[in-house]
Amino acid sequence: MARPQLRYVCTACGSVSSKWSGQCPECGAWNSLQQEAAPSATPFARKHGLKSGGQPIALTALDKPVVLPLRKATGLAEFDRALGGGFVPGSAILIGGDPGIGKSTLLLQAAGRMARSGLRVLYVSGEEATDQVRLRAHRLGLADAPVALAAATSVRDILTTLGAGPSHDLVIIDSIQTMYSDQLEGAPGTVSQVRASALELIAAAKNSGTVLVLIGHVTKDGQIAGPRVLEHMVDAVLYFEGERSHAYRLLRAVKNRFGATDEIGVFAMAADGLVEVPNPSSLFLTERDRPVSGAIIFPALEGTRPVLVEMQALAVRVPSGATPRRAVVGWDSGRLAMVLAVLEARAGLSLSSHEVYLNVAGGLQVREPAADLAVAAALVSAVSDTPVPAGTVALGELALSGEVRRVAHADLRLKEAAKLGFARALAPPGTKGVGALEVCPCASVAALVSWLMPR
Incomplete structure (x- = not known):
């Protein structure tokens, strides 16, 4: 009896190899090759191709009317x-x-x-x-x-x-x-x-x-x-x-x-x-009697749903010669490094001698760049020990030049903030207010520092 041939298939990209290796040669994934039996080649398959012997496929026009399917509700x-x-x-x-x-x-x-x-x-x-x-x-x-x-x-x-x-x-x-x-x-x-x-x-x-x-x-x-x-x-x-x-x-x-x-x-x-x-915002907002430094609200967008989360920052001065730490929970650590560099280069804020800790309250994962301005505001508030005024939200994307760029669906985010009783928003210039919510234009990180630290 002939010995069955084996092959190794990558679970990440689906490429096939004749022998096992620790890294996939196609996509570079590690430990992704798994063994399986190779398909047997019959004499009929070697002799005949796939160009004949099948059945014609029924074709249809692209502009044919389509009836939307009726969905079945789950009860949730x-x-x-x-x-x-x-x-x-x-x-x-x-x-x-x-x-x-x-x-x-x-x-x-x-x-x-x-x-x-x-x-x-x-x-x-x-x-x-x-x-x-x-x-x-x-x-x-x-x-x-x-x-x-x-x-x-x-x-x-x-x-x-x-x-x-x-x-x-x-x-x-x-x-x-x-x-x-x-x-x-x-x-x-x-x-x-x-x-x-x-x-x-x-x-x-x-x-x-x-x-x-x-x-x-x-x-x-x-x-x-x-x-x-x-x-x-x-x-x-x-x-x-x-x-x-x-x-x-x-x-x-x-x-x-x-x-x-x-x-x-x-x-x-x-x-x-x-x-x-x-109302998911109630899960991620911290209730407190007075504002504290290093905390600001960011109106995130999950799909089509705005969710208000609290961005928390802490800056601790380290002794001279020590290497400061940067710890992030719920945000991209690489983006935090970029925000810190922009604050130091464009706003003159010295953060190289501080350990920086950033946390998204409630354990939510924030993945969008629209949180850049909120993170920068939390960092400036933490370093200066100046609380952000109560009832303030912040949204905006930071450029390497220090400018604040507009974000998508700003009106939807601010509408949710206004519904929950927030009074003002730090946002890029040109952003319109919603209802009683006032927009404070913030064109650059230098303007952000001047707004939080008027002295």
């Missing part, structure tokens, strides 16, 4: 917001997150509410027994929800069950890394098994119009474990984020073929499950 408004309005029939959704973050809890709550509304829901667990799922449902108050449960890992058995009875409206697979296909060799969780199992389940869901939700494990880098092609196979990719030390959770859409990306849904973990948070 924040979940529907992240999805773009609810589940689209026949779609495949991949949800990833750290272990214990609440992925199974979130989907069980959505399954229970959809089942109570009259939809047929199937929950397949490859990690827990059905009794464990029932105990969680009882704790969440969903013991009476007509959700069909199953504990299985064989894709063949799952597809046979789906084809035996009436089609389901929602099928949840927890998780895709535990599924296996008996047509391939290898343990569950390998590149070939995850890819083949997901392909079969997605094809069955699209043929029947069933909504398929796949729960995926994540690596230590926060990426979906398994082949990267899995994210391209599905219609939407959502990440469930949050810190274990905080009660809130963020459901963020990073890919959505039926809605906007970077949309978020906000939840808070409670004793009876995940609770929706309609």
Whole structure:
């Protein structure tokens, strides 16, 4: 019997190598090559090509009218917001997150509410027994929800069950890394098994119009474990984020073929499950009786939702000759270094002899450059020990020349700030005020320093 040939596939870019190496030769990723059996070449495949023997494909015109699909609401408004309005029939959704973050809890709550509304829901667990799922449902108050449960890992058995009875409206697979296909060799969780199992389940869901939700494990880098092609196979990719030390959770859409990306849904973990948070700004704003130095409010934008967060800075003078530290939580450390350099070069503010600590209150991750002006204001306030006047927000992008540039959707950000009672905003020139909120134009970092330190 001929020895089966092996090949090594990169989980990051999908390139194929004949031998294993520590680094992928195509994309440069480390420890990403995984072994799988090479496809066997039959005599028929060597002799014949793919130019004949197929069936003609039905073509359609681009200008043909299209009817928008009717979405199925999950019963959780924040979940529907992240999805773009609810589940689209026949779609495949991949949800990833750290272990214990609440992925199974979130989907069980959505399954229970959809089942109570009259939809047929199937929950397949490859990690827990059905009794464990029932105990969680009882704790969440969903013991009476007509959700069909199953504990299985064989894709063949799952597809046979789906084809035996009436089609389901929602099928949840927890998780895709535990599924296996008996047509391939290898343990569950390998590149070939995850890819083949997901392909079969997605094809069955699209043929029947069933909504398929796949729960995926994540690596230590926060990426979906398994082949990267899995994210391209599905219609939407959502990440469930949050810190274990905080009660809130963020459901963020990073890919959505039926809605906007970077949309978020906000939840808070409670004793009876995940609770929706309609006003996320209340989670990230610190309530205090008097203003303190080194703190200012920044109106961030998560998808189409403005969220007000507090940027906190601390500057501590170090002895002569010591190397000052720069520590950042919730923001880009490289961007902090740029803001510090701009403040020193364009505003004459000496920060080389200070240790600088920057924190985004509440553990939120801020990724947009519109927070540059708020970070600069917090740093100037911390160094001078001058509190920012109460009721002030700041937004703007800093250029290396020290100028403050405009940001996108400034009116939407300021409208949220005005609704929460803020009186003034430090913003680039030309930004219009909203309602009773007054805009203080700030054209450069030098003007910012003069505004905070008039002496």
